[in-house]
Amino acid sequence: MDLYGRDLITTQEWDKWELEEALDLAARMKRDRFSPEFTSVLEHKTFFMFFYNPSVRTRQSFECAATELGGHAQFLEPKAMRLKTATTAGETVEDAARVMSRYAAGLGIRILEDKVPYYGAGCELIREYAHWADIPVSSMADDRFHPFQGLADIMGWAEWYGGGPGRPDYRALEGKKMVLTWAQGALARSWCSVQEALLIASRFGMNVTVARPDGYDLDPEVIAWTRQNCEENGTTFEVTNDPLASMDGAHVVYARNWMSPNAYQDGEFKKQQEVERSLKISGWRLDAVKMGRTDNAIFTHPMPVDRSNEVTDEVASGPRSAIYDIAENRLHVQKAVMALTMGNI
Numbered sequence: 289m290d291l292y293g294r295d296l297i298t299t300q301e302w303d304k305w306e307l308e309e310a311l312d313l314a315a316r317m318k319r320d321r322f323s324p325e326f327t328s329v330l331e332h333k334t335f336f337m338f339f340y341n342p343s344v345r346t347r348q349s350f351e352c353a354a355t356e357l358g359g360h361a362q363f364l365e366p367k368a369m370r371l372k373t374a375t376t377a378g379e380t381v382e383d384a385a386r387v388m389s390r391y392a393a394g395l396g397i398r399i400l401e402d403k404v405p406y407y408g409a410g411c412e413l414i415r416e417y418a419h420w421a422d423i424p425v426s427s428m429a430d431d432r433f434h435p436f437q438g439l440a441d442i443m444g445w446a447e448w449y450g451g452g453p454g455r456p457d458y459r460a461l462e463g464k465k466m467v468l469t470w471a472q473g474a475l476a477r478s479w480c481s482v483q484e485a486l487l488i489a490s491r492f493g494m495n496v497t498v499a500r501p502d503g504y505d506l507d508p509e510v511i512a513w514t515r516q517n518c519e520e521n522g523t524t525f526e527v528t529n530d531p532l533a534s535m536d537g538a539h540v541v542y543a544r545n546w547m548s549p550n551a552y553q554d555g556e557f558k559k560q561q562e563v564e565r566s567l568k569i570s571g572w573r574l575d576a577v578k579m580g581r582t583d584n585a586i587f588t589h590p591m592p593v594d595r596s597n598e599v600t601d602e603v604a605s606g607p608r609s610a611i612y613d614i615a616e617n618r619l620h621v622q623k624a625v626m627a628l629t630m631g632n633i
Contacts (some may be wrong), residue, residue, distance in 0.1 A: 293423070303469040304491055311624070326633075336362050337396050338395060340365070340398060341399060343398060356619075367556045382516070394424045398429045402559060439621035441617075443621060446460060466485070468498050470500035470543065474563050487510065490517035493521045496524070497538070541574065574603055576615070579608070587606065588611065
């Protein structure tokens with residue numbers, strides 16, 4: 289298999305065997321983290337990290353990944369670059385992407401809901417960079433997709449139902465129920481992480497349930513892809529507005545706040561309105577009572593967790609919480625994809 293030079297904007301655009309190849313390499317890298325087999329894969333190569341939005345785990349994990357592969361990750365942000373925008377003169381995406389391609393071996397871009405004028409604009413920008421660049425371009429999270437989070441999620445779930453850290457069993461997830469439930473929250477989050485979870489779970493043969501209040505539907509195209517993935521695997525896909533019954537028989541529970549489809553008005557993200565609306569909706573906090581209806585499910589979340597709003601501490605820090613394992617897996621799946629798309633592995 290040759291993934292050298294491939295872009296990664298959503299897992300849905302990679303064949304399943306390509307995802308499996310990356311995940312298998314990630315598990316090897318986790319089991320033998322500093323093996324000489326991997327420590328020079330990106331020797332003398334630079335990965336550009338272009339951040340429109342700040343991050344904790346994303347910057348840390350990508351910088352660690354590049355270092356552990358023998359390369360270098362360079363932090364970039366638009367305020368330090370003279371780029372053309374709708375209101376200012378500067379360098380076009382074409383010119384920036386072509387020049388970056390002469391310097392680096394890969395480019396990652398992170399652009400979320402509050403840095404774009406409408407839903408999908410962030411993903412569109414990443415695709416424009418990918419169009420002009422001669423190096424692989426990856427989404428480090430945009431307003432539609434978060435592929436590295438999706439890979440870390442599925443790896444973590446497969447470790448919990450498999451052989452433990454570094455020994456995932458993806459066959460063990462087939463037929464298991466993953467519930468994605470909306471939750472109250474004060475952060476007005478974009479759809480990227482939850483949508484990637486739907487796509488990756490349905491690709492790997494899980495039954496998928498989305499539980500959300502009325503008025504919180506996700507991207508219709510992503511829902512259609514998820515439904516199609518489930519049909520191809522002979523599994524079920526359900527959307528419900530019942531936060532209790534949806535938990536029955538679940539094996540993985542993903543509770544997270546996300547914005548409504550009306551979050552953008554007149555080219556602006558109305559965060560405060562979204563937060564106020566969210567906090568008025570009761571009954572959508574994940575707690576031990578709801579988890580008690582599951583089949584001893586694990587709790588999953590991409591972090592940061594909005595504790596006491598999205599989920600209680602009892603669940604988030606409980607014995608069936610997978611959040612730290614999945615956060616760790618961001619490092620390993622990113623190393624694997626970087627090695628396969630940028631390196632000589």
